[in-house]
Amino acid sequence: MEKLAKIQKELRAPKNQYNSFGKYNYRSCEDILEAVKPLLDGAILTLSDEIIEVGGRVYVKATATFRDGDYEKSVTASAREPAERKGMDASQITGTASSYARKYAANGLFLIDDTKDADTMDNTKQQTTQAKQLSAKAKPQTPPAPKQAEPQKEHWCKEHDTKFFKKGRMKAYAHPLGDTGEWCHEHIVVEVKPADVNTPPANGKVEEVLQYVADQMKFANTGTAKLWLVNSMNIEKERINSDPEGVLKEVADLQGWNL
Secondary structure: OHHHHHHHHHOOOOOOEEEOOOOEEEOOHHHHHHHHHHHOOOOEEEEEEEEEEEOOEEEEEEEEEEEEOOEEEEEEEEEEOOOOOOOOOHHHHHHHHHHHHHHHHHHHHHOOOOOOOHHHEOOHHHHHHHHHHHHHHOOOOOOOOOOOOOOOOOOEEOOOOEEOEOOOOOOOOEEEOOOOOOEEEOOOOOOOOHHHOOOOOOOOOHHHHHHHHHHHHOOOOHHHHHHHHHHOOOOOHHHHHHOHHHHHHHHHHHHOOOO
């Protein structure tokens, strides 16, 4: 247990991959394995997959297991196989889901925060704009004609400058983030007080806990959050109903959330 805790503290897995569609850096499962191997010091790390069916959809359930002598710790994560994906055959679809699930199982095991860092964003456009502004200041300018406000585009993702879509069995509007297997979901903006944003539930009610998990994982609804807790985090439904506060604390520790 001490060796795992040491690895969790010392592990630095750089984001060596770049997504040109979303314009951000990210780390792959291979990046995590390359970073953790020098730290194992005799301990054993294994990754395995299991194909499961949930609600008529096929998922790849990955398990990351750390063994050091008599001590053993396992974390699981699941990724859904799409019914089809343009330009991929069946084996590639399964392989993509497997890599995605293994990555998040390893994230949970070694407490890796996989959020996008500010220094991984593409600042090229900003730098180009600043250079143009400095150049423009050196020349005399005529006052620009007033611009009319552009109408708000329906189901449009401002962050990635692309359109959300909804088809088939999709329950909400979303769009894929390139070939990473990750999705950006459309969220309905609701006016709330600053203190209410992502605040952990104080009374531990089941729906509040599920909504908090859904917000953290960017799920479309609490039903998806509950399915993720049962299938990816191996938490029994009865425990979610009877001890939601305890479930939230356990999941927050594994995912590295600050409650």
